[in-house]
Structure formats: C-alpha cells, structure tokens
Amino acid sequence: xxFDFIKELGYKxxxxxxxxxxxxxxxxxxxxYKEFGIDVEPNWYLIFMxxxxxxxxxITDIAESLGYSHPSVVVIVKxxxxxxxxxxxxxxxxxxxxxxxxxxxxxEMLPELEKVWDSCEKAILKVLSxxxxxxxxxxxxxxxxxxxxxHHRFKKEYLKSNVS
Numbered sequence: 001x002x003f004d005f006i007k008e009l010g011y012k013x014x015x016x017x018x019x020x021x022x023x024x025x026x027x028x029x030x031x032x033y034k035e036f037g038i039d040v041e042p043n044w045y046l047i048f049m050x051x052x053x054x055x056x057x058x059i060t061d062i063a064e065s066l067g068y069s070h071p072s073v074v075v076i077v078k079x080x081x082x083x084x085x086x087x088x089x090x091x092x093x094x095x096x097x098x099x100x101x102x103x104x105x106x107x108e109m110l111p112e113l114e115k116v117w118d119s120c121e122k123a124i125l126k127v128l129s130x131x132x133x134x135x136x137x138x139x140x141x142x143x144x145x146x147x148x149x150x151h152h153r154f155k156k157e158y159l160k161s162n163v164s
Contacts, residue, residue, distance in 0.1 A: 029120065038116065044080055045117060047073075048102070051086075052110060056101040058091065085109075 006013045006020060029042040040048075046066055051057070057065075063073040077100055080086045085106040091097035102110075128134060 032116075036116075038112070039083060040085070040113075041076075041079065044076060044085070045113070047076060047080065048085070048106065048110070048113060049117075051100065051102045051106075056099050058097050058099055060097075062100065 006016050009016075026042045032038075033040060033042070047062060050062060050065055054061075054065075059073050059077060060070060062068075062077070063070045066073070077086060077088070081088055085103055087101050087103045088098050089101075091099050
C-alpha cells in the first residue's frame with residue numbers, strides 16, 4: 001500500500017511527520033546498538049555528549065541544556081545510572097541538588113561511542129544529501145514556539161473560529 005495519509009495531510013500533520021521520522025531513526029539506532037552489543041538507548045547520546053563536554057552538572061542543567069522536561073531527564077538519568085554509566089552525588093553547596101557525571105565505565109566506552117556517533121552523523125548527512133537547510137526551518141519553528149507556545153496559538157485560532 002503506497003497511500004501515505006500523513007504525507008497527504010502536509011503541514012496539518014507536521015508533528016506526526018516529525019515524530020514518524022524520529023521514531024524510524026530511533027528504532028534503527030536501537031537495532032544497531034543491539035546488533036553490535038552496545039547496551040545503551042538511542043536517546044542517551046545527548047546526555048553522554050553533554051556530560052563529556054561539561055563534566056559534572058545538575059539534572060536541572062541537563063534539562064535546560066536539552067530543552068527536555070525535568071521529569072523526563074530524571075527517568076533517563078535513573079536508567080543510565082542503573083546501567084552504570086552515570087555517577088550521582090550531592091552538590092557540595094546545595095545538598096538538595098544532585099550532580100551528575102559520567103562513570104568510569106562510560107568514560108571507557110566513549111571512544112567506541114564516538115565512532116558510532118560519527119557514523120550516525122555521516123548517515124544523517126547522506127539522508128539530507130549534505131543539505132542542512134532543513135535546520136534553518138527547524139530553528140525558525142523552535143524559536144517561534146519559544147516566543148509563543150503552540151498551545152496559545154492553537155487556542156487563539158480556536159477561539160477566533162468560535163466567535164463567528
């Protein structure tokens with residue numbers, strides 16, 4: 001069956017189209033990791049990279065840096081810690097704050113993970129035909145949604161349509 005309803009809907013199904021692409025990529029990365037015996041989840045690479053760059057940071061700082069919700073970062077950090085990839089300790093100044101860093105196990109894995117990420121980046125560039133203009137559009141969408149939430153925009157349009 002060649003009928004693609006999401007594609008047919010065009011901009012009306014933008015969120016579904018982006019999610020479908022993301023899901024396909026995540027599925028294939030997960031499949032690759034399993035095939036090569038790499039015991040990580042596809043969505044962990046950003047935290048690996050961020051901690052590699054920053055060293056030790058709080059869960060709040062991770063959430064803000066990635067634009068993720070605090071609860072979703074807590075879940076990822078918990079899973080990564082259970083697998084032995086992260087170390088958690090109390091902040092020396094604010095004992096309520098948990099500071100996260102890469103464990104010895106994670107640091108030892110970084111060279112292999114970097115090869116995997118590099119291969120993934122090359123594959124992405126090939127999918128994009130080395131044309132990065134899509135990111136200009138994504139940056140614009142991202143900024144627009146930061147300026148005014150989709151919820152607010154959506155509600156405003158809905159209320160306008162109910163006035164008539």
